[in-house]
Amino acid sequence: MIGLTHYLVISAALFSLGIMAVLTRKNAVNVLMGIELILNSANINLVAFSKFSSANLDGQIFAIFIIVIAAGEVAVALAIVLSMYRLIKSVNLDQAGTLKG
Amino acid sequence: MEANLLSQIVFYAFAAVTVVSAAIVVFARSLIYCAFSLLFTFFGVAVLYVYLGADFLAATQVVIYVGGILILLLFGVMLTHKLHDLDLKAETFQFVPGLLIALAVFATLLLVVFRTAWHSAGPRAMQPTTAQIGDLFMKDFILPFEVASVFLLVALIGAAMIVRRKPR
Numbered sequence: 624m625i626g627l628t629h630y631l632v633i634s635a636a637l638f639s640l641g642i643m644a645v646l647t648r649k650n651a652v653n654v655l656m657g658i659e660l661i662l663n664s665a666n667i668n669l670v671a672f673s674k675f676s677s678a679n680l681d682g683q684i685f686a687i688f689i690i691v692i693a694a695g696e697v698a699v700a701l702a703i704v705l706s707m708y709r710l711i712k713s714v715n716l717d718q719a720g721t722l723k724g
Numbered sequence: 725m726e727a728n729l730l731s732q733i734v735f736y737a738f739a740a741v742t743v744v745s746a747a748i749v750v751f752a753r754s755l756i757y758c759a760f761s762l763l764f765t766f767f768g769v770a771v772l773y774v775y776l777g778a779d780f781l782a783a784t785q786v787v788i789y790v791g792g793i794l795i796l797l798l799f800g801v802m803l804t805h806k807l808h809d810l811d812l813k814a815e816t817f818q819f820v821p822g823l824l825i826a827l828a829v830f831a832t833l834l835l836v837v838f839r840t841a842w843h844s845a846g847p848r849a850m851q852p853t854t855a856q857i858g859d860l861f862m863k864d865f866i867l868p869f870e871v872a873s874v875f876l877l878v879a880l881i882g883a884a885m886i887v888r889r890k891p892r
Contacts, residue, residue, distance in 0.1 A: 625735055627842055630772065635833035636743045637765075639826040644750045646822035649815040652800040656749055656762055659793060663769050666781075674776045676843050680856055683778050684865055687857070690788050691872045695879030697793050701800045702883035708804040717817060 630671035637664035651704045651714045655697060662693045735775055742768030755801050755814045759794065766790050780854040 637660050644657025666686045673682025708714050711721075745764035752758050766789040773782035816822075861869050 625732060625775070627844070628837055629735075629739070630776070631837040632834065633739050633743060633772065635830055635837060637746050637769075638833065639830035640743075640746045640750045642829050643822055643826035646825060647750075647816045647819050649817055650755060652797060652804065653755065653758060653814055655800070656758055656797060659762070659789070659797075660746055660749065660765065663765070663789075667769060667772055670773060670776045670778050670781060674778075674848055676845055678845055678848070680853060680860060683781050683853065683857060684860055686778075686781055687784060688868060688872060690784060691876065694788055694792060695876055697796055698883045699879050699886070701796055702886035704800055705803060705887050714804045715815070 627671055627675040630667055634664040634667040634671070637661075637667070649715045649717060651707065651716055652701075654716065655700055655704075658700075659693065659697070662689055665689060731775075738768050738771040738775075742772065753814060758814055759798050759801055762797070763790060763794055766794065777848060777850045778853060780857050 641657045641660030641664065644660065645654050648654050648657065666689055669682040669686045669689070671682075673680060673686075704714055707719060711718060713719075742765055745761040745768065748761035749758045749765060752761065766785060769789075770782045770785040773779075773785060
């Protein structure tokens with residue numbers, strides 16, 4: 624029988640893969656993909672707890688709000704990436720060191 | 725019993741698709757591979773939502789993540805590279821420290837998942853959720869719903885303002 628822990632393990636795997644992408648990737652768009660993985664893993668957790676540990680749908684509502692915020696976040700982040708590309712002709716994060724002392 | 729076994733096999737297959745394609749997103753050498761395996765990750769998560777009895781959320785996942793966010797990310801990949809260098813390398817740095825930290829996070833999460841006695845109310849029966857979710861949005865969650873709409877408007881205007889070319 625598929626229980627709560629199955630979903631928690633999948634979500635833990637997605638979360639650590641997302642952390643890995645955020646920490647090791649050079650390309651800013653690739654880091655954004657890692658952030659999407661992290662948000663998806665949080666969503667799986669919320670929906671799983673909503674099914675197995677509670678009697679109402681609050682977890683699913685929360686997951687919908689996370690999807691809304693992810694959509695807004697990716698739009699603003701891509702705008703920032705585009706203007707960064709316009710400014711330094713690159714999206715590699717190690718070259719965006721203008722503020723470095 | 726037969727149907728139960730089949731549904732378990734399908735669950736494990738889609739769980740494997742989700743995790744493996746997420747791993748491809750993290751480890752692939754080409755940005756295009758990353759973007760397209762992210763597609764399979766999102767679909768796999770939508771299937772997991774179906775298994776969790778969240779039909780509305782599964783449809784939302786497909787429409788918003790696959791139809792919106794993934795397209796935006798692909799636009800981002802295409803717009804930030806010159807058209808003549810088509811190799812689109814996805815470079816990494818600090819690979820070993822990042823791997824160690826990710827493994828440590830994974831081990832900690834697994835420890836927590838298996839050590840904790842999670843509160844269980846018994847799985848909820850499968851039933852359509854769309855009507856209930858609409859009800860909740862219009863009654864209990866009306867204020868967050870409105871705030872989310874304003875947030876989306878602000879995010880869109882902000883994104884348009886950031887990428888706008890400044891008049892010289």
